[in-house]
Amino acid sequence: MVLTNGRPAIGGRHSATPTPDRTPTAARPAITQDARSPMPRMFLTTTDGSGREFPMGEKPITIGRSPENVLSVNDTLLSRFHCVVEPAPSRPKGDTFSVDETGTTEAATWHLRDLGSRNGTRLNGVRVTDSILRPGDVIKIGTHSFIVQAEESLAERQSAARDAAATAASGGAQARVPDPVWVIDVTEMINMLPPRNSGADDRLELIDGRGRSSGALASDSEGSRAVRLLLLAASKARATDIHLEPRGDCMQARMRVDGQMLSVVQIPNGVGDLVYGLIKTACQMRPTGREAVLDGHFSAKFPADATGSARRVDYRVSFTPSVHGQKLVIRVLDMRDSPRSLTELGLAPYMYDRVRKVCEQEAGMLLVCGPTGSGKTTTLYNALRVIDREARNVITIEDPVEYHLEGVTQIPIDDNKGNTFGSLLRSVLRQDPDVILLGEIRDEETARTAMQAAVTGHLVFSTVHAKDTMSSVFRLIDLKVEPYLVANSLELVLAQRLVRVLCDNCKRPIRVTPGQATRMGRFLEGQTELYTATGCAQCLRTGFRGRRAIYELLDFTDELRDVIIKDPTIAAMKRVIEQGLFTTLVQSGWVLAARGITTLDEVDRVATSR
Template identity: 40%
Template sequence: MNMQDLPMPADIPIQAAQLAHARQLAQQSGRPLVEVLEAESGLPPDDFVRALGQLMHYPVLTALALHALQPRFDQLGFTEASHWQAVLLASEGPTPWLVMADPFDEVLPHRLQTMVSTPVRWCLAHRNDIAAYLQYHENQMRAMDQMQPETAHAGDEPSPVEALSLKSISEDSSPVVRFVRSTLYDALKAGASDIHLETTLHGLHVKYRIDGVLNEVGGLNGVAQAEQAISRIKVMSELDIAERRIPQDGRCKVHALGREIDLRVSIMPSVIGEDAVLRVLDRKALSEAQGISLEVLGFAPEMLARIRTQAESPYGMLLVTGPTGSGKTTTLYGIISEINTGQDKIITIEDPVEYQLPGVLQIPVNEKKGLTFARGLRSILRHDPDKIMVGEIRDGETAQIAVQSALTGHLVLTTVHANNVFDVISRFTNMGVDAYSFVSAVNAILAQRLIRVICPFCKVDDRPDAALLTKSGLQAADIRRYQFKKGQGCGQCHGTGYKGRKGIAELLQFDDRLRELIVAKAPISQVKALAAESGTRSMREAGLKLVETGETTLQEINRVTSLS
């Protein structure tokens, strides 16, 4: 990063009288002058640090620019950086940046310069942004630095005993165990939904999926240690550590953050070694599960009303579709929680049971023992249910039974993987379900996605360029009503500009005209035209509505939804 890349202070001057008064208060209270001055200025943190840079003639580093640079803890250690609220950052040129929070500490520059052997360029950042930056890198180091090879050097080829020894990867004192444990702990603390361990020619890359996007949190040097880390995951999941040629699936439980958390494990061989993906299935406490409702995903009020209308149907099928991690199961749990009045028998069959719902009979799939979705669903029908939830329809047999259940007076809630509501129709047809039975059973199909929303702590006005507007399919006349916003990046969102996610959805409600078109195998264009006439709005339209109100960005909508 060059000097011109640093945002210069804005014209928000701090008056000399304010500074003099703040000095007097700081002497009386013993508090740091920079904190007293900020309180006296009444400015927001970003404006204050820009005004402070103008006052003290320092360039200012925003949280976004801060997170774009790598720390130089080899020259100014993490402990010293935390103590002095200052951090040394690598730059594109030969001179690194030394970022500090308190320019009034006259001793600080001399002390830091003696610790750093090379010349530096000084700049300012807000103390909260520096603290968040250090916390972020501390989480990374806790996971990565605990894995120190004891006997092998980085890059050494492992011996067969070293790579496959069950003893070496099961003892609590093993550095591999400490590495895996800290990696899992940090991922759970960060709210990751998936943990990716990717083998490379030189070691291991660790990535967390947070808010639906992969973030690399570090790497592990050494082929031997990488293989032992994957083997440790296999041991935890009761998989075969000697088998490296075929995919393996398993699961395990860990106790962290005060509760038991399930991990669904997938091991996949590659030309280099093996990769592991751990899906986090956070089994909430019973008291938390009681609070699940449809509001959790943040659907628009009009969409919530339409979903609730479908959930109140006495019979039929409500299908929820979307990719993995789009909140389908949470939507179904929210529906069940709202319709569970105690007057109906509600039974679910799931793989796995993610939340425990009071008053609901929940059955976990166990394919090793022969309990599949199809077999479990047959047994459920003999248990006098009123409402049934099927975790996922994967095959024709399950689809046939679910449709027949909906036709015989049960309300069936289920999920299926498809890109949109119209693809679900062909999906069931391809699974061998009779079109007439399918349209007679289905009340509605709900397709949904989760999109990231702009971080409220660093939201600012935005003006998208013409290329982005064209790519997004917006016309010049349309954009006048849009309140374009973006996140600058701050400590709260780790420099991403996004914090949290919100649901967008499209709902296709079946009526007689739509059923007739589907049974007659009409072109999909006619089905879409009739659906639009009946009030179906696409997920892209729902997403653009959030862009219009300044809740998310065009880039995020383009990432999640298709223009077509």
């Protein structure tokens, strides 16, 4: 961490707690202001071992990202004005001691007060809003820590450090070095996420890019420890991506959780370099310069969980050059939290019945649309699971192959070798396929070939980037596919988005407003309360934990086919669609909001057209 006012970086942990006076209360003399000893000087001390001290005087010490603070800290987890250390209120001037109910005198003349920060202020591991400070207390804000020290405690600590150095020099036993702050931060995150305190077992088995087991994560080196902790944190947070970004003075670790980027911890550059080396070795990457773009993959085997079963997680790795060095992104391919069947997708009953019926057909096309990361591939994989893969020849063409399916021939594209979607699709049609999953329709050749296959006796699944079901139809027409071919090949178009699910531990009910009731109509399902996000440790203060899909299904009836062939306009299509059973993406989201699964704001964020 860097203090923007020129003060040094902050990191480690110390402890110094004064020994309380055990003299019985009756034996203590009465304390008057004149009889008291002068107040010991107090300091806020950095925990990186540098011993940098910030005197606690009569003026408040504000801490935050803004340069206007007394301590301006460059940390994205901090608010602009995060907290303040200030003299205790309502105490007579010069009254520097307090007496508790046992008669113990202590220097308790300063308060720690949170200033409404978004990530909170912790005192000795507990989140506080206003608390008295005493010597030995540890203040934790963002990725950084301070310890409250009395002048005599500082002297004792320096003496202890000299004694430890002398002991080590003489060959004696040396005390265990405290964990660095970044280790404490990630470990705390792992232990706070549900299931609570289940992250202590960090025994992971690394499997390299060739499928061979490696002992690289078994050592206690800082690099191995960092990789283990990051993989465990990503697993418990259900992250889809891990980012390690060079920032000049450190490396920032972030994760994409439920579609949103969250800062996790700042790692020293030296540790980050060790992580890079270990990941490159695991991916079997050849030594190259920092300007190279590198791609690879590896896996990790996690120990048995509460269900008694171990699991393997695959990771896709990308290195790319940046101003301060290479940036690392690790895509997490963990099937644990993904739907495993068509019934687990959360489709409305009429949607489920229609999709399943199409999966049992001999020919036709099921097209899924949505932006990147909306769960399209997961939906198509679960559609494939409905198919009898023993009785039918199922082939997929993907970029890349993300998950392995039993009984399916999966082919990755490789543009460098000329294996594009179009060329591989033409080749696959000579492989006697019954069912073809085409990862994406990107161009005219692929679109026309796929649709011709769908009308000539093949069942084709594919995806396209479009905002909703009707837009998908016009996307295909824009690719110069004839309207009659679009109309006759398509059976269903399914649009989908992923909305975040409210955290059950902290979601809060709110009254439905008249405006919301009017807008939602029958999709409110008679509810008088909706729910809003609050935020707690179990959801990383986001208010959400997990995601769920919302859907829009366009069924191709004879009437709709006639419109597409004769008059392919949005207005004409809407007139036909409104005559049948049709639910928009937003309306599907309203149903989840009415049931307390998500919020109206979340539905608007992901599903409202812009």
